[in-house]
Amino acid sequence: xxxxxxxxxxxxxxxxxxxxxxxxxxxxxxxxxxxxxxxxxxxxxxxxxxxxxxxxxxxxxxxxxxxxxxxxxxxxxxxxxxxxxxxxxxxxxxxxxxxxxxxxxxxxxxxxxxxxxxxxxxxxxxxxxxxxxxxxxxxxxxxxxxxxxxxxxxxxxxxxxxxxxxxxxxxxxxxxxxxxxxxxxxxxxxxxxx
Amino acid sequence: xxxxxxxxxxxxxxxxxxxxxxxxxxxxxxxxxxxxxxxxxxxxxxxxxxxxxxxxxxxxxxxxxxxxxxxxxxxxxxxxxxxxxxxxxxxxxxxxxxxxxxxxxxxxxxxxxxxxxxxxxxxxxxxxxxxxxxxxxxxxxxxxxxxxxxxxxxxxxxxxxxxxxxxxxxxxxxxxxxxxxxxxxxxxxxxxxxxxxxxxxxxxxxxxxxxxxxxxxxxxxxxxxxxxxxxxxxxxxxxxxxxxxxxxxxxxxxxxxxxxxxxxxxxxxxxxxxxxxxxxxxxxxxxxxxxxxxxxxxxxxxxxxxxxxxxxxxxxxxxxxxxxxxxxxxxxxxxxxxxxxxxxxxxxxxxxxxxxxxxxxxxxxxxxxxxxxxxxxxxxxxxxxxxxxxxxxxxxxxxxxxxxxxxxxxxxxxxxxxxxxxxxxxxxxxxxxxxxxxxxxxxxxxxxxxxxxxxxxxxxxxxxxxxxxxxxxxxxxxxxxxxxxxxxxxxxxxxxxxxxxxxxxxxxxxxxxxxxxxxxxxxxxxxxxxxxxxxxxxxxxxxxxxxxxxxxxxxxxxxxxxxxxxxxxxxxxxxxxxxxxxxxxxxxxxxxxxxxxxxxxxxxxxxxxxxxxxxxxxxxxxxxxxxxxxxxxxxxxxxxxxxxxxxxxxxxxxxxxxxxxxxxxxxxxxxxxxxxxxxxxxxxxxxxxxxxxxxxxxxxxxxxxxxxxxxxxxxxxxxxxxxxxxxxxxxxxxxxxxxxxxxxxxxxxxxxxxxxxxxxxxxxxxxxxxxxxxxxxxxxxxxxxxxxxx
Ligand code: FES
Ligand code: FES
Numbered sequence: 001x002x003x004x005x006x007x008x009x010x011x012x013x014x015x016x017x018x019x020x021x022x023x024x025x026x027x028x029x030x031x032x033x034x035x036x037x038x039x040x041x042x043x044x045x046x047x048x049x050x051x052x053x054x055x056x057x058x059x060x061x062x063x064x065x066x067x068x069x070x071x072x073x074x075x076x077x078x079x080x081x082x083x084x085x086x087x088x089x090x091x092x093x094x095x096x097x098x099x100x101x102x103x104x105x106x107x108x109x110x111x112x113x114x115x116x117x118x119x120x121x122x123x124x125x126x127x128x129x130x131x132x133x134x135x136x137x138x139x140x141x142x143x144x145x146x147x148x149x150x151x152x153x154x155x156x157x158x159x160x161x162x163x164x165x166x167x168x169x170x171x172x173x174x175x176x177x178x179x180x181x182x183x184x185x186x187x188x189x190x191x192x193x194x
Numbered sequence: 195x196x197x198x199x200x201x202x203x204x205x206x207x208x209x210x211x212x213x214x215x216x217x218x219x220x221x222x223x224x225x226x227x228x229x230x231x232x233x234x235x236x237x238x239x240x241x242x243x244x245x246x247x248x249x250x251x252x253x254x255x256x257x258x259x260x261x262x263x264x265x266x267x268x269x270x271x272x273x274x275x276x277x278x279x280x281x282x283x284x285x286x287x288x289x290x291x292x293x294x295x296x297x298x299x300x301x302x303x304x305x306x307x308x309x310x311x312x313x314x315x316x317x318x319x320x321x322x323x324x325x326x327x328x329x330x331x332x333x334x335x336x337x338x339x340x341x342x343x344x345x346x347x348x349x350x351x352x353x354x355x356x357x358x359x360x361x362x363x364x365x366x367x368x369x370x371x372x373x374x375x376x377x378x379x380x381x382x383x384x385x386x387x388x389x390x391x392x393x394x395x396x397x398x399x400x401x402x403x404x405x406x407x408x409x410x411x412x413x414x415x416x417x418x419x420x421x422x423x424x425x426x427x428x429x430x431x432x433x434x435x436x437x438x439x440x441x442x443x444x445x446x447x448x449x450x451x452x453x454x455x456x457x458x459x460x461x462x463x464x465x466x467x468x469x470x471x472x473x474x475x476x477x478x479x480x481x482x483x484x485x486x487x488x489x490x491x492x493x494x495x496x497x498x499x500x501x502x503x504x505x506x507x508x509x510x511x512x513x514x515x516x517x518x519x520x521x522x523x524x525x526x527x528x529x530x531x532x533x534x535x536x537x538x539x540x541x542x543x544x545x546x547x548x549x550x551x552x553x554x555x556x557x558x559x560x561x562x563x564x565x566x567x568x569x570x571x572x573x574x575x576x577x578x579x580x581x582x583x584x585x586x587x588x589x590x591x592x593x594x595x596x597x598x599x600x601x602x603x604x605x606x607x608x609x610x611x612x613x614x615x616x617x618x619x620x621x622x623x624x625x626x627x628x629x630x631x632x633x634x635x636x637x638x639x640x641x642x643x644x645x646x647x648x649x650x651x652x653x654x655x656x657x658x659x660x661x662x663x664x665x666x667x668x669x670x671x672x673x674x675x676x677x678x679x680x681x682x683x684x685x686x687x688x689x690x691x692x693x694x695x696x697x698x699x700x701x702x703x704x705x706x707x708x709x710x711x712x713x714x715x716x717x718x719x720x721x722x723x724x725x726x727x728x729x730x731x732x733x734x735x736x737x738x739x740x741x742x743x744x745x746x747x748x749x750x751x752x753x754x755x756x757x758x759x760x761x762x763x764x765x766x767x768x769x770x771x772x773x774x775x776x777x778x779x780x781x782x783x784x785x786x787x788x789x790x791x792x793x794x795x796x797x798x799x800x801x802x803x804x805x806x807x808x809x810x811x812x813x814x815x816x817x818x819x820x821x822x823x824x825x826x827x828x829x830x831x832x833x834x835x836x837x838x839x840x841x842x843x844x845x846x847x848x849x850x851x852x853x854x855x856x857x858x859x860x861x862x863x864x865x866x867x868x869x870x871x872x873x874x875x876x877x878x879x880x881x882x883x884x885x886x887x888x889x890x891x892x893x894x895x896x897x898x899x900x901x902x903x904x905x906x907x908x909x910x911x912x913x914x915x916x917x918x919x920x921x922x923x924x925x926x927x928x929x930x931x932x933x934x935x936x937x938x939x940x941x942x943x944x945x946x947x948x949x950x951x952x953x954x955x956x957x958x959x960x961x962x963x964x965x966x967x968x969x970x971x972x973x974x975x976x977x978x979x980x981x982x983x984x
Contacts, residue, residue: 035316054316070223071216073448075396076481080904083396111216125214129206132873136703137213138396138448144214166912170904172396172449173703175880175942176912178873192917194872 045113062100071111082169085142092149111141133182135173200716204869221400226474233318237300240334240558240897252324257317264297277529287359292522301521304486334897358554363536371549374510378501382584390493397448403464418444420740447702491565493518510547520561534569540610578948632857652957658945662937663748663832680827681750682736687820689806691799698738699750719785744937756824836860840949849979864934878942886950
């Protein structure tokens, strides 16, 4: 992510930082800009949606508060935990680290659209249930979205590749053992561990 | 067994479907009509005197609805400690008031002193920056040894030396223990730190207060492991409202690990704010707030001594511990370093004499309380480290030394010198199982392979025990508990035979909705799919104490069994009437009531229907309906135990430790759902490895939390951990609860840290670094590398 975007997010997340004198006189302009409302339109889970957002509104907030898609979770404020992972134009992205305005015109997919057309669990979702890859369920949407993105790119990953790919998603409950198992199973490969 | 799985089946979890499709309903996901947003203003200094708080400008900011400060809550009650501990001299512990919001003084970074409520979260945060707080910074009390030594520098003005209590267990044994040490042929001494941890459930705390001015009822949605306990604390202790005017709902909760047992001030604050503005008030912590304000765990500094004879027989054990309780006493802060720690100091061993001293110390840091394992990991770590060190000093094999001292299976029930009565166990069996499944025999070969790669391989062991299923109320009452620790369940058979079970336990990852339904299915012979488990809402469930301390199955599960026994007993009466047979002749088996010696039988559904449509029913002697509640108060703790082996590879160039393998052989008593049990062990071990290698909540000398985000606090990630080998085939069922269950939730976090550290020390010794007796957790590359340079 570019530094400017990182800075914007930091300011949005930590309002007290704006009073930091090191921000200089630009702080006030910056603040106005981030509060200015704008209309965004994007495709979410196959439907075109639009809404009024502030410049500082994060994609995670837009999805959760604006669209009621609360399956996308927020577990941290430093872009570290991965609970918020969605797909933006087919690529895994941390929705807490993207401004809603910046994905205008994009196609966004969330956990709410990962099931099969008949409503049954999708391949990755089913593997998570089959292999007990979740406990409290809070990290789960992000895990499923990250795993699905991995498998789209690398259909037969090694266990090492799976662990590496999940490095940006923190789970406090499972110890990852069963998550790794689930992702391997979802890729159609034999599962080594019990 | 019913078709879709009863006790012992690895039934897939029903709750998974909603979690996997984004339909979970966590507190932050709830939106109430007219909802407003709260932001808490928190202290940036560890210790300070609040001179004034000017909210005038902030109140005029757009969207602001209310600002309340500590003063506005000063008349409310304090959030109490759940246990009253007596010091060695007989004095009662110091219990400073813990207010809803700080007033007068702030006592740790993150101590909340004002709540701002606005139409939007952004407006609340913007307004918070306009509050002018004049706070004079005071010297911070951070280091425990200094806190105790410096009478002038006080977290609470009235508490000299910052000592909450000075506890001895068991004080009457002290002289005998000291005498044994004097006479002992060998004494091994170890000083160690049990590092401070931030629990980090992935769902940050959140609360929504919703006051109804029409009825005067309060409703609180909150991230709690025990909604009834929270209701009791908020209503009876803090806000002074009748419990029947407060409903607490803990919906889906994203992990707890202890940190969500406690009542926190934010809960009372959003309730009071909701009443003040007559609209719902929602607060969701961000991760930074969680780091600063959730109760942390561990944080002990301990000196432990073990006296042995020349053969390695343990003669006596003695410890001195400083336990950090932080700035205020959180609800379980006083029981965790005492009765959940000192009473476990015999471990699985025959040590005849044990004495434990714990001083609890106030500091200008976040409150410290129970975190997965709660006291028992601290006890196990101290014991298992000193035993390993003793083995090295005496030139004995650490596996053999342990085996010689383990309580043997013919010794149960076994009364320890620290006040517990272990009902059953077989510690040799789990040790033997561990030797087998960890392929101990193949270790040297693996070590040689590691050496070829330039890595130092080590093997570490721990044998552990814990006390779960808390707790017998009469016993804990004598020890200072202010509540009972039973649990409760209501089994409601509906008219057409399906069943709703309302339980006091709370599931926040444990899978109760699935496992409890398996148990009901097994017992009543109905399909699990027609059983619904209801938890988390005080307006629906009976008064139970919630989920922590691996107690849900042993205590609440037993309450369920008792309630079902009552259902069956009543069903037999109904069946006797309908079948025109004597009640004594009615058997219940596999979902059917049968009259002995006849072929007359009724299904469970038929009996239920008759209870609700009592046309042919003994109305003169029996009430209609089929619903029973039972409370279960355990007769004893349960004592899960096991043996863990860890193999590590240490990179001698960097000091980096990699876990090569981790193997667990546990005895959890009777297991309900093996898949879920294994998952619990995986998660516990991951947290234990995190403690051993990665995690630490670090405060600097000024009381600033240095590891306050995931950039600095190293959470275990997927590529830090191996696959685990987990076995629970050694079973000695608990003798005093109807399920034979002991509990499995904390085991992994208890048994694993010493196994990891023992393995690293083993690797270093094998490589000739025999001067390294100990390295404190977390065993970061820099700590290990530095130790190797000496
Ligand atoms: S919430 Fe997006 S990474 Fe944590
Ligand atoms: S399942 Fe709870 S954090 Fe992953």
